[in-house]
Amino acid sequence: MSKLKFSHLADTLIASEIVRLGGAIKEKIKNGEHIYNYTIGDFDSSQFPIPEGLLKEIIQAYKDGYTTYPGAEGELDLRKAVADFIEKNEGIHYTPQEVLISCGGRPLIYSIFRSIVDKGDKVIYPVPSWNNNHYAHFTDAKHVVIEATKENNFMPTAAQIAPHIKGATLLALCSPLNPTGTVFSKEELEAICDLVIAENETRPEGEKKLYLMYDQIYWTLTYGNTRHYNPVSLRPQMKNYTVFVDGISKSFASTGVRVGWSLGPAELIVKMRSLNSHIGSWAPMAEQKAVAKFLSRDSEVQEYLTGFKSEVEYRLQKLYEGFKQLKSEGFSVDAIIPQAAIYLTVQIDLVGKQTSDGNVLEDQAAVTEYLLSEAKLAMVPFGFFGAGRESNWYRLSVGCCKKEEIDTVFIKLKEALKKLI
DSSP states (O other): OOOOOOOHHHHHOOOOHHHHHHHHHHHHHHTTOOOEEOOOSSOOTTTSOOOHHHHHHHHHHHHTTOOSOOOTTOOHHHHHHHHHHHHHHHOOOOOGGGEEEESSHHHHHHHHHHHHOOTTOEEEEEESOSSHHHHHHHTTOEEEEEEOOGGGTTOOOHHHHGGGOTTEEEEEEESSOTTTOOOOOHHHHHHHHHHHHHHHHTSOTTSOOOEEEEEOTTTTOBOTTOOOOOHHHHOGGGGGTEEEEEESTTTTTOTTTOOEEEEOOHHHHHHHHHHHHHHTOOOOHHHHHHHHHHHTOHHHHHHHHHHHHHHHHHHHHHHHHHHHHHHHTTOSEEEEOOOBTTEEEEEEOOTTOBOTTSOBOOSHHHHHHHIIIIIOEEOEEGGGGTSOTTOOEEEEEOTTOOGGGHHHHHHHHHHHHHTOO
C-alpha cells in the first residue's frame, strides 16, 4: 500500500465504479467471452450513427481550417443556434450571452458546482442519480441526499425536498433521469419550483440564492405519452435561479463529438466561462461550427430524432416486456415501464439464493457477478449511483444493444435464474 500523501481531494475521491465494472467486462471479452454489455451510457455507432448531415459538416469544417481555439464562451454562431433551437422546441427564450458551450456536460456540471458552492454549503440531490455525490465531494459541500423510491419511479418529490430547502445553495436534479429513464410529472416539478422560489424570496439582497441545476441532456428522448417539462416553462421566475445542462451527446448519439451547453443567468454564465477558460474545456472549433449549422435544419433534425427514438424505444420496450414475462413466470425480477432516455430500470432480487455449485449469493455484488458470469449480462447496480449498496435495482442501457440479440439475452438470463435455489 502506498505511503505517499496527496491532496485531500485526491486521497478521498472514489474512482468511477462504472469504469471499473467496464474494465472487468473488457477482460472477459478479451478472453473470448460474448458479453451483453448494457452498462455504459454510450452508443454503438454501428447501431446508432450520428446524423449524416452533422458528420458531413464536421468533415467540411476541418477542411475549411476550423482548427484553432474557439472563444471561451463558445462560438457566437453556435450560441445563437442553441438559443434558437431551445426556443423553437421548448418555448423558452435565452440570449447568446446566457449560453455557455463546453466539451459535453461534465465540465458544465463541474463549473456549476465550482461557481455556486462553497465548502460546507448544502447541496441537495436525489439517489439514484449520476455523479452528484462526486461533484458535491469536489466542492467539499454538505451532502443532503434524497432517497427516491420505486413508488415515484425513483424521481424525488417536493415533499422529500421541502424539509431540507432552508439554507441550501444548490438543488441538483435531472429529468429524464440517469440512471432510471423516468421523468418528473408537471405537477411535481411545479411544486419543486415553488419551493425554490419561496425560499429565494426569504433571502435578503446580497445573500447567495438557491440555484437549481437542471440536467436535461436526454430531454429529446421521450416515448409514448411521456412529456418532458422544464422549470422555466412552468415557472418563468425560475429563469433567475435555473442553470441547464444540455447538449448533443445523447440527443444525436454524439457522445464522442463533445458539444454541450448550459443556459442560465448571464452573471452565472460569466463565472462558469471564466472557470472553464482556465480548464480549457471548450468544444473543438470544427464541431462547434458543424453543430451550429446542423441545429438550424429543423426538418433534418426532426427526421433524425424520429428514426433514432423509434430504434431506442423498440429496444427498451422489448427488454421491458422480457422482464415482465419472467416476473409472470415467478422469477424474482421486475422492471419499470420505460419513459425516456436510453435506460430501463430493472429489479433482480436474488440475494440469499444458492448456485448449483453450492455458493450463496450473499450480497448484491455477488448477484451482479453471477449475472455477468452465468448469463453474460452486464448492468449497472443502483449502488453505483449513490443508492444503498444492497439496492437490488439496476440501470440497463440500450445504447449498445443489438435488436437481434435480445431474445438470446432472455434465454440465457432465464437459464441462469433457473439454476438458483
